[in-house]
Amino acid sequence: MDVLLGLQWGDEGKGKIVDVLAPEYEIVARFQGGPNAGHTLEFDGFKHVLHQIPSGIFRPQILNIIGNGVVLDPIVLKKEIDGLGKYSIDYMKNLVISKKATIIIPTHKLLDAALETSKGDKKIGSTLKGIGPTYQDKIGRAALRVGDILSPDFREKYDILVEKHKTTLSFYNHPLDALAEMESQFFTAVEFFKTLNLIDSEYVVNDALSANKRILAEGAQGSLLDVDFGSYPYVTSSSTMAAGACTGLGVSPSKIGEVFGIFKAYCTRVGSGPFPTELFDATGEAMRKEGKEFGSTTGRPRRCGWLDLPALRYSIMINGVTQLFMMKGDVLNIFEEIKICTNYELPTGERIDRLSFEITDMEVKPIYKVMKGWHCSLADVHSYEEFPAELREYVHYLETELKVPIKLVSVGPDRTQTILR
Ligand code: GDP
Numbered sequence: 001m002d003v004l005l006g007l008q009w010g011d012e013g014k015g016k017i018v019d020v021l022a023p024e025y026e027i028v029a030r031f032q033g034g035p036n037a038g039h040t041l042e043f044d045g046f047k048h049v050l051h052q053i054p055s056g057i058f059r060p061q062i063l064n065i066i067g068n069g070v071v072l073d074p075i076v077l078k079k080e081i082d083g084l085g086k087y088s089i090d091y092m093k094n095l096v097i098s099k100k101a102t103i104i105i106p107t108h109k110l111l112d113a114a115l116e117t118s119k120g121d122k123k124i125g126s127t128l129k130g131i132g133p134t135y136q137d138k139i140g141r142a143a144l145r146v147g148d149i150l151s152p153d154f155r156e157k158y159d160i161l162v163e164k165h166k167t168t169l170s171f172y173n174h175p176l177d178a179l180a181e182m183e184s185q186f187f188t189a190v191e192f193f194k195t196l197n198l199i200d201s202e203y204v205v206n207d208a209l210s211a212n213k214r215i216l217a218e219g220a221q222g223s224l225l226d227v228d229f230g231s232y233p234y235v236t237s238s239s240t241m242a243a244g245a246c247t248g249l250g251v252s253p254s255k256i257g258e259v260f261g262i263f264k265a266y267c268t269r270v271g272s273g274p275f276p277t278e279l280f281d282a283t284g285e286a287m288r289k290e291g292k293e294f295g296s297t298t299g300r301p302r303r304c305g306w307l308d309l310p311a312l313r314y315s316i317m318i319n320g321v322t323q324l325f326m327m328k329g330d331v332l333n334i335f336e337e338i339k340i341c342t343n344y345e346l347p348t349g350e351r352i353d354r355l356s357f358e359i360t361d362m363e364v365k366p367i368y369k370v371m372k373g374w375h376c377s378l379a380d381v382h383s384y385e386e387f388p389a390e391l392r393e394y395v396h397y398l399e400t401e402l403k404v405p406i407k408l409v410s411v412g413p414d415r416t417q418t419i420l421r
């Protein structure tokens, strides 16, 4: 099983690359996260954003698995499946869902909003899809799982959980006006959900591996949003790293082959939290405009900045990345000079290149290496050899610094705008 995951703060272009690589696999499987993800695919003039459905869904021969590590909103899933209508996808055949995945219920979304409001200016900038409260219930051994919807006492279990949530919501004085309408949508979606292919996905995954079938595990979010290693508490609530693919699918670490680490040629972040190389000037604004950096799930403008090598090295280390994929190289076309952060300078003047525990709460100054930009269009570039010399130098410098080969460079959002080395 190979794993593909984001090395930054999400939105690196995972959806595009899973779709590009999918024909080399028999199975694509999501292992964590939920509707907070927004994975964009572009092909044949279509642009489509997936939230919970794996990005292999547009390849008819691929089995797509939503694994046990995912938190799943039935309302969002129904909308997503309805949205696939125009592509004539046989989702009964090529989409299966783990009975051990956790269900997001309406009060999880209200709790998400209540908790964010209570944090004031310390808010996380959550997508408010109910992710944190749902994982909290999972770990707290109180959650509902996909298999539960088939049980005759599902409604009873649901009511017990909602009563508990209402106590907390009342503590936060959070209004419940929207709940009745949300519940009506939820139970309609649950009826639809029952008709889908609900399975014990860990058997399907391991049987496939025993039969030497190839599986690509698709990560959501990014390593710097990981609940253990991200910029806590400004993180998501799941394990976004390679190890998460093992627990989120029921696969032994010994079965992991390649770990594809995907990064943008610069950095973006949505929501709050530290971002050492963030640009607040016209350069950052130009990056956002050129990269169309607005959230795929929430539409929020993404914060933009130069590439951060200490952060990238950290993500490569904790994931054991074996191949790097560099995305959105074309967005840097507009710059005459390109900067890369090589170190951080602490308030004491000391220079470091590690993401220590203390660094989250510190104002660090990025130290940059400046490189000459290629400053031209990459529209007609179809191979690495045709890259402008400055872009080749950029790639070469990164490979040398990161000590992992960059095997793929993406130069546009379409499936075809992908250059393999
Ligand atoms: P994901 O969450 O990692 O799947 O990434 P998103 O879909 O949230 O955000 C990536 C955005 O960049 C999407 O709008 C993609 O269509 C777009 N994109 C992906 N690769 C490239 C690229 O190489 N160049 C440009 N310009 N856009 C890209």
Ligand code: IMO
Binding pocket: 006, 009, 010, 011, 012, 033, 036, 037, 038, 039, 124, 125, 126, 127, 128, 129, 131, 132, 219, 220, 221, 222, 225, 234, 235, 236, 237, 270, 271, 272, 296
């Ligand atoms: P994909 O898979 C970018 C961010 C949110 C917020 C923090 C916590 O498309 O890369 P949550 O809703 O999980 O409670 O939010 O994490 N976040 C993402 N940022 N891409 C994502 O997913 C994200 N999923 C969550 O903005 O800062």
Ligand code: MG
Binding pocket: 010, 011, 012, 037, 038, 039, 040, 296, 297
């Ligand atoms: Mg995204």
